[in-house]
Amino acid sequence: MENLPVIRLLFNHRYLLLLLLLTGAVFFKGVTPSFSSDDFVHLENNIHFKNLAEASEVFITPYGREYRPLVRLSLWLNHQMGDTALAYKLSNLLMHLLCVVLLYGIMLRLGVAKTTALIASSIFALHPIHTTSVHFILGRTDLVAAVFYLATLYCVAGWKQSPRLGQQLITLLWFVAALLSKELSITLPAMMLAILLLQRQSLAFMPMFRTALSLWPYALLALIYLFARIYQWKSMDAAVAVYTDFSPLNILTNYAEWAFALLYPFDLYVAREWQLLHTQLFVALTVIACLSILAISAYIWRPTACRLVRSPLLWLGVIWILVTLVPMTGGNSHRWYLYLPSAGLSLIFATLWPATSGIRRTLLNLLLVIILLIYSGETLRQSFIWHEQSQINERLLSAAETHELRQHEVIAIANMPFGYQSAFLFTHSSFEEALRVRYGHSPRIEVLSYMNLDTQNSLALSHSGNEISFGITPNAYRYFRLPNQQIFFAKPDIFTQGATTLRIDQLDTTGRITAYSLLLPEQYQTPVYYFDGERFIRLSASASE
Numbered sequence: 001m002e003n004l005p006v007i008r009l010l011f012n013h014r015y016l017l018l019l020l021l022l023t024g025a026v027f028f029k030g031v032t033p034s035f036s037s038d039d040f041v042h043l044e045n046n047i048h049f050k051n052l053a054e055a056s057e058v059f060i061t062p063y064g065r066e067y068r069p070l071v072r073l074s075l076w077l078n079h080q081m082g083d084t085a086l087a088y089k090l091s092n093l094l095m096h097l098l099c100v101v102l103l104y105g106i107m108l109r110l111g112v113a114k115t116t117a118l119i120a121s122s123i124f125a126l127h128p129i130h131t132t133s134v135h136f137i138l139g140r141t142d143l144v145a146a147v148f149y150l151a152t153l154y155c156v157a158g159w160k161q162s163p164r165l166g167q168q169l170i171t172l173l174w175f176v177a178a179l180l181s182k183e184l185s186i187t188l189p190a191m192m193l194a195i196l197l198l199q200r201q202s203l204a205f206m207p208m209f210r211t212a213l214s215l216w217p218y219a220l221l222a223l224i225y226l227f228a229r230i231y232q233w234k235s236m237d238a239a240v241a242v243y244t245d246f247s248p249l250n251i252l253t254n255y256a257e258w259a260f261a262l263l264y265p266f267d268l269y270v271a272r273e274w275q276l277l278h279t280q281l282f283v284a285l286t287v288i289a290c291l292s293i294l295a296i297s298a299y300i301w302r303p304t305a306c307r308l309v310r311s312p313l314l315w316l317g318v319i320w321i322l323v324t325l326v327p328m329t330g331g332n333s334h335r336w337y338l339y340l341p342s343a344g345l346s347l348i349f350a351t352l353w354p355a356t357s358g359i360r361r362t363l364l365n366l367l368l369v370i371i372l373l374i375y376s377g378e379t380l381r382q383s384f385i386w387h388e389q390s391q392i393n394e395r396l397l398s399a400a401e402t403h404e405l406r407q408h409e410v411i412a413i414a415n416m417p418f419g420y421q422s423a424f425l426f427t428h429s430s431f432e433e434a435l436r437v438r439y440g441h442s443p444r445i446e447v448l449s450y451m452n453l454d455t456q457n458s459l460a461l462s463h464s465g466n467e468i469s470f471g472i473t474p475n476a477y478r479y480f481r482l483p484n485q486q487i488f489f490a491k492p493d494i495f496t497q498g499a500t501t502l503r504i505d506q507l508d509t510t511g512r513i514t515a516y517s518l519l520l521p522e523q524y525q526t527p528v529y530y531f532d533g534e535r536f537i538r539l540s541a542s543a544s545e
Helices: 004-012 014-028 039-046 052-059 069-079 086-109 114-126 128-135 137-157 165-179 183-200 205-213 216-233 237-243 248-263 268-277 279-309 312-328 343-355 358-399 430-439
Strands: 410-414 416-420 444-447 450-453 460-464 467-471 479-481 494-497 500-507 513-519 528-531 536-538
Touching: 004 014, 014 086, 014 114, 014 128, 014 358, 039 069, 039 137, 039 430, 052 069, 069 086, 069 137, 086 114, 086 128, 086 137, 086 343, 114 343, 114 358, 128 137, 128 358, 137 165, 137 183, 165 183, 165 216, 183 205, 183 216, 183 312, 248 312, 268 279, 279 343, 279 358, 312 343, 343 358, 358 416, 358 430, 430 444, 467 528, 479 513
Parallel strands: 410 444, 410 528, 416 450
Antiparallel strands: 450 479, 460 467, 467 513, 494 500, 500 513, 528 536
C-alpha cells in the first residue's frame, strides 16, 4: 500500500513512460563502449583522482578557460563504473530522459493540459539535433546544465504566489548547481522572471517590479559568477577570443544558422552539400518550403491568430530560444548549443496545438505524426552513424597497440581521421590524448591535414622525393580539411605549417580540396604517416627522409 501513490503516479503518466521508452530506443544504438574526439581531452584531466576528496578539487581548480566542476565530477563518477564509455553514454541518455520529464513537468505546472504537454515534450525528446549531445561525451556539459536549469524552473513554476523557505532553498540549490555546470545558466534569472510573470499574468509596473525584486539573490549570484569568469578570462585572451565576437553580423548569422538547424529535420551535412552544389535550387526549395509553412499555418491558425499573439506561453517559448542562446552568440553556431534552447519549440507547440479544432486539428495532427516520424527516423539514423563511428574508433586504437607509430617520440600524420559522416573521431590533439589514456604513452603528434570519412574512402596517393600528393572525390561527408579546420577555399593556395608546406592542387566546384600535396624539407627526420581510409601507413623512407 505504501507504493500505491507511486503506482498511481506512474499510471497517470503512463504515456510519458511510453515516450521515454521510445526515446531510449531511437537513441540506444549510439550507446557504445568507445570514446571519441575531445572525450579523451576531458578524460585525461578528470579521471585521475583517487578518491572523492581528491575529486572535490574540481571546485577550487578551474580547468583551462572553463569552470564546470559538476560536469568534471560526473566524469570521474562514471569512471568508477568501468573503463569503457558505456557508463558515460548511458548516463547521458538518462539525463536526456530526465530533461524530457522535467520539461513535461514544467508545462503541467504552467497550466498546460496533460495531453498537450506530452505531445509537446515528444518534439524535444526525439529532435535529431540532440544526437551529438547524447552520444558525444563532451555533450555531457549541455545535458548536466540542462538538468539543473530545468529543475530550477520546475521549482519556480511551483512557487505560485509566495514560496516557502524550503522551496526557496531547493530552488537555490538547483540554481547554484546549474551555474557550476555551464555558463549559459547565467540566463536563469531572466527565465525565472519570465515564468513568474506568465503565471501572475500582470504587466503592471509595480507587480512586475516586486516580482523581479524577489529574484535578487539569484541575480546577484549570477552577476558574481559572471564577473568571476570575466576576471578569469582576462589572463587567457587567446583561448576565449573565438567565443567573444559579439559583432551584430556574427550574432545575426549564428541565430539564422540555429533557426535553420532547429526547423530543418534532416541531415545538416547533406543540406550544406545541396546549398553548395545546387545553390539556386536550394534557395528555391527553401523559399517554397517557407511559403508552404506560412500558407498551412495561416489556414490552421487564422481563426485564432489574435488570441495566439496574446498568448504568454507562446512568447515564453520564443524568449526561451532567444535568451538561452545569448551566451553562445559570440562564438560558433555549433549544433549542440541548441540542446536546452530547443525546449522552446515545445512551449510554442503547447500554445499552438490547443488552438485548433475540427478539420484544422486533424491536419495539424497529420503533420505532427509526419514530423515525429521524421525526427525518430533521423535520430535513429544518426545513432547508427555514432555506432559505426565507435567501431572505427575502436579498430584504430586497438591497431595502435602493436603499431610501430607509438615507438617514436614525435611523428607527423596526414589525413588524420577527423570524423565519420556527422560523428567525431579524432579532432585537434585528441588522437594523441587517446593513446595516452589507453596506453599510458603517446608520441607527440603533428597533424598535417585531416580527412572526414564516409562509408567508402578511396584515396589516391603518389610521391616523388619529398613531395607527397593525395586525392579524393569529396561529398557531403568525405573531404579534406586543414589543421585550422578550413574546408572550403576560393582558389588553390599554399600553406606553411612549421617545417612542412601544404599545397592545394585542385578544388571541386564547391571549393573543397580534391587534390593536395605535402612538401617536406630536405633531411626531414620526423616519421610521416598517412591515413588511407582504413588504417595508418608509414610513408617510405624516400618520401619522408
